[in-house]
Amino acid sequence: MSIADRVKSSPRLKSLVLYLLSVPGEARPRLWVKWFVNPFRHKYGRRSLVRWRTRMDVVPFNNFSLGAESVIEDYATVNNGMGDVHIGARTFVGISNVLIGPLRIGNDVIIAQNVVFSGLNHGYADLNIPIKDQPCTTAEIIIEDEAWIGANSVITAGVRVGRHAVVAGGSVVTKDVPPYTIVGGNPARALKQYRPETGQWERVK
Structure with missing residues (x-):
């Protein structure tokens, strides 16, 4: 053992x-x-940057990695206490984002300001125990390459946002977003999709 x-x-x-x-x-x-410990345990790619006002709540018993040329802006919070956090190359994490693992973000992703990714949920079923003391569940969030997440959005546990998808500002994403799809609202729903046959982004009926 x-x-x-x-x-x-x-x-x-x-x-x-x-x-x-x-x-x-x-x-x-x-x-x-x-x-x-953390500087030797976690991985930072070439020319990656974590601004000094960022709160890095990363522990050594879970993984954290930041890809080459990626940036985490000021006042963001990164927490891997409940699961690994991986960020790909050339990805921009905007001001005041909250990233709670398990979370995997791909390459060339744009994340605007005040976005929350939470790969965990608190239990609440037992009325005899305060919610804060009940067990948590986790489900990995996956953001595929080239996605764009608009400001003030919330991405909930277990969601996958597909390649080159767009999440409109202020959205609450509770279900998977297909690749090449624009979603918006609370809860977020599909607004437009890219149609290869026409070469256009068309409204979803």
């Missing part, structure tokens, strides 16, 4: 490791982890 498996199988040992790695009651790593 590996060390990681041993830790996961023992509640007491898992609690101890979490205490040593992260600030109690907060979803952020301790400073010693941020300074001396």
